[in-house]
Amino acid sequence: MKRWILSPLAAAMLAGAAVAAPATTPAASAETASGYPAKPIRLLVGYTAGGASDMVGRILAQELSDVNKQAVVVENRPGVGGMLAMSDVARAAPDGYTLGVAVSGTMVTGPHLQKTTPYDPLKDFAPVTMVAKAPMILLSTPGSETATVQQIVQQAKAKPGSMMYATGAQAFDLAMRLFNAKAGVDIGAVNYPGGNQASIDVMAGRVPLMVDTIGAQQANIRSGKLKAVAVLDSSRSSVFPDVPTVAESGVQGYEAVGWLGIVAPPGTPPAIVQKLNGQLRQILAKPAVAQKMSTLGFEPDADTPQAFAEEIRKQYTVWGEVAKHAGLTPQ
Template structure:
C-alpha cells in the first residue's frame, strides 16, 4: 500500500510539473470550435469570423464544426464531454448557457459545472422581420393584422426555447396576440422558409438576417434591443410600439471543465485579440453586434446573471421541453 501510494503521489507531482510545459506548447494541432447551431445562422456567422482571427493568434487552424440540435444542447453537450485539453471549444450563447438548462427537463450538461468560461465576445440584437408579401410595414400593423386573424399567422424561430422563441413569446404576451410558433433547427432553415413565404414572420438574430433585410427579401419591422441598431438606424425598436420590450442574445467561448488555466488564458488572449482587430470590429458593426471581450471570471458572472434574468420569463411563458 505504501509503495502504491508513493507511486500515485509521484505521478501526481510529475503531472503538475508537466502541465505548464504542455500549456506552454499549446496548441500543437488544430482546435475544433463547435457551433451548436446550423450553418448560416447568427452564431455560425460570428463563429467563423472569430475562428479565422483566433487561428492567426494561436498559430494553428481553428476548425468550425456545426453540431445543431435540441436548441444548441447537442453541440454544447458534446463539448462538455470532450477532453479538457483546449482542442475542443464551444461558441456558446444565451440559449446554451441560460435558457436550455431552465427549459429542458433533463439537460445533458450543467452550464456552470461542466464548462470553463473563456470570454464573452459580443452582444447581438434580435430583429422582428416579415416576408415582403405580408401586408404590414410596422410593428403596429402586424399587431393589428394578428388581432384581425387570431391563430392564423405564424412566426419562425431557430428552435424551441431559443432566445428567438422567447422573443416571440414575449411579443405575443405584451401585444396580446395569438401567433403560432414554428420552430426550426437553426436560423438558416428558418430564414429559408420565411424568404420562401412558407412562414410569414420571423424572430431572428440581426447578424444572420441583415443581408436579407438589405437585399429586400425580408422586411424588418423592429429590433428587439432598447436602442435602435446603428447599422439599421431607420428600423425602429419594438419598444417604440410596446414600451418595455427588450431581448438580445450573446456569443461567448467556453472550454470543457478542467481545462488547465494556462490553456484557458491562451484561448482568452486569442479571443481578445480577435475582437480587438479592426477588421473583425468592422464585420461586427455591419449587424450592430456590440463587442465586449471579457475575462473568464467576467463571463462566469455573466452566465449566472443571465440564468437569474431568464428564469421568470421561461416560467411566465410556461416553456418546457423534454
C-alpha cells in the same frame, strides 16, 4: 399591461451569484499552456453554416489559427436548438482542443424551455470570454400585412392562434414568447433546425414572421428579401438606425438581446483558458476584426473568464424569471 418584475429571491441571486469560472492559481502556471496548442483545435457550432454563430466562429477560428500557427477547424453540429454541439463540448476532453461557440439561446434561455437539458449551463463549461452582443430583430415576409408591430398585434388579436412565426433557435423562440406575453397575443411557433431554413419559408411567405440576429439576416434585409419590422434591443441598431425598437412600436418594456461567447469543457486547465482569453481579447480589439464584426451586425464585447461566468449566471436567473412569469411549460 403586465410588467416583468424580478422576485426578491431572484434579485438576491443576481446580487450574490457566485462566479463559476476557472480561477488562476499559482499551480496553474504558464508551463501548462506553454506548448498549447500543439495540434488542431475543434470549434463546435450548434447551428448550420451561414448562421450568426457560424459566421462569428469562422472569423475567430481564422484569427486564432494565425496567432497559434495551428488550424482551428469549425464543425457545424445543428440540433436540439443548438444544444447538441454544446453537449459535445461539455463531454469533450478538458485539454483545450475542443471549444464551443456558446450563445444565449443554449446557455441562458433555451434550458428553461426544455424538460431535460443535456448539460448544466452553469457547471458543465469553463467560460473563456464573451465575444459579442448579437442584437436580434423581428422580421416579416416582404409585402405582407405584417410590416409593423401594430399590424402584427392587430392581426394576431383578430384571429387568435392563427398567426405563426418561424424559429431556428431556442433564444428566438423565447423572445417571441415574451412578445406574446407583453403584447397580449397568441402567435404560434414553427420550428426549424436553423435560421437559414426558417428564413427561406418567411421569404416565400409560407410563415409570416421570424426572429433572428441582425448579423445573420442583414444581407436578406438589405436585398429586400426580408422586411425588418423592429429591433428587440432597448435601443436602435447602428446597422439599421431607421428600424424602430419593439418598445418604440407600442409593446412597452420589451427587450431581448442575444450574445455569443467561447467556452471550453469543464476542468480545462486555467492556464489554457487564460491564454485563449488573452488571445481572443487581442483579436477582438483589432480594428479590422471589430469592423468585420460590426459589418455583420455584431458588437464586439470581450471580457474575463470570471466576468463571462457571472454574466451567464445572472442572465440564466433573469430569463428563468421571464419563462416562469410567461407561464411557459418546458417541452
